[in-house]
Amino acid sequence: MELKPVENSCAVEIDPGVPAIGRIRLWVPEAIVSNIGNCAVYPVGDWSTSADGLRQTIPVENSVGPGNCPRIDETSFECCGIRIPADQRVEWETSVFAEKDRTTFTIRVTNLGDQPVRKATAAICMKFCEAEWWSDERTFGVSGGTAVPLSELGMDAGRPNTFQAYLLKGVEYENVFYREYWGINRHRLDRALLVSEHTEAGLCVGIESESAYGMHSNRGNPCTDMLLAFGDIEGHGTAEAAGAMWVRRGLGKDIIG
Numbered sequence: 001m002e003l004k005p006v007e008n009s010c011a012v013e014i015d016p017g018v019p020a021i022g023r024i025r026l027w028v029p030e031a032i033v034s035n036i037g038n039c040a041v042y043p044v045g046d047w048s049t050s051a052d053g054l055r056q057t058i059p060v061e062n063s064v065g066p067g068n069c070p071r072i073d074e075t076s077f078e079c080c081g082i083r084i085p086a087d088q089r090v091e092w093e094t095s096v097f098a099e100k101d102r103t104t105f106t107i108r109v110t111n112l113g114d115q116p117v118r119k120a121t122a123a124i125c126m127k128f129c130e131a132e133w134w135s136d137e138r139t140f141g142v143s144g145g146t147a148v149p150l151s152e153l154g155m156d157a158g159r160p161n162t163f164q165a166y167l168l169k170g171v172e173y174e175n176v177f178y179r180e181y182w183g184i185n186r187h188r189l190d191r192a193l194l195v196s197e198h199t200e201a202g203l204c205v206g207i208e209s210e211s212a213y214g215m216h217s218n219r220g221n222p223c224t225d226m227l228l229a230f231g232d233i234e235g236h237g238t239a240e241a242a243g244a245m246w247v248r249r250g251l252g253k254d255i256i257g
Contacts, residue, residue, distance in 0.1 A: 001098040001247075003054055005047035009065075012047070012054055012096050013129075014103055016247045020201035022130025026245060028094050028105045029122035029228070032063070035174050037085030038077045039117060042067035053097035060091045060112055084177050088113025088235070090120075106242040111233040119173065119213065120230040126207045126245055128196070131222035138197040139217060139224060140252040141166060142190040147256040150194075150217055158183015162220030165227075168192060171213050173227070182216055189215060192243075194224040197252035204252050209243030 002015040006025065014024040032040040040063035047054045064071050069079035077084040092109040105124070111117050128134050136150040143153060143166075155164050158181055165178050169188035178184060192212030197204045205224075207215075213227040230239035248255055 001101065001103050003096060003098045003103065005049070005054055005056075008044050008046070010043045010045060010056065010058065010094065014098070014245070016101070016205075018201070018203060018247060020133070020198055021203060021205060021247060022128065024205070024245070025125075025127045025129055026096070026103070026105070027123075027125040027127070028096060028107065030125050031069075031123040032090050032092065032109060033121050033123060033175055033177075034087045034117045035119040037087045037175060038069070038071075038177075039087045039090045039120075040064055041069045041071075041077060053095060055096075056094045058092050058094070060089050063090060079177060080181060082177055082180055084175075088115055088117050090117070092122075101248065102244055102246040104242065104244045106240060107228065108238060108240040109230055109233060110238045111235060114235040116235060116237075117233045120233045120239065121213055122228040122230070122241065124207070124226040124228050124243060125223050126205075126225060127221065127223040128205075133198045133200065134196055134222040136217060136219055138199060138252065140195045140197065140256055141193065141215065142256055143187050145190065147253040149252075153185055153187045155183070156186055163216065163218050165214055165216040167214035168212065173213055178216075178227075184214075192226060193256065194226075195252045195256055196224055199251075202249055202251075204248050204250060204255050205245065206248065206255070207243065207245045209241065211241040212243070
């Protein structure tokens, strides 16, 4: 795989070297949020390049960038008519490394506030840029011990749109934006893993982590996303979490197992 930084953003573009899959844009992250509200949204920054990958440092002054979720005052953000409480301010470091068929990412977040950030989360978005092949009928997760396509889990929460969030079993998440806008599906996932199958090419693209609160997807803007979990970060404390995306040959249900 080859990595290319996206200028003035927290995204990298991935060329998996498979024309059938096309380019993938990985936001690491789109936002840092908590169980209460938002810490950072649409951050902006420059990437540095090393022999083995890309690195980025986002200071607090770059943690809120332009987009449809502005910080409207000291206590609130607003997006699509939803008022979202502002949580503690944060800064972080991201590292992204590419191998032949796999890209890994690690984010280390520091809470700059005096109060804890509860269930601190990095919203990771993996967008398929040439996605005629993508569908939620061929995107699989594991729920109730069985590999199932997202289409079978339905769209039963949030606004009538193309979004849906899927928490891991045993997890609750109260952030108002995820509950009211994305919508939290009544089904839970067993693992932080989504696998999208390109049936004609016999290939799958997956995103996964050992530390996540849930996953989500967007039919209208094809992407499979992750709520990367840091746990609670105490005031002036630091936490780290990591994940990966990959391309593998085979069928989605077989790969998930």
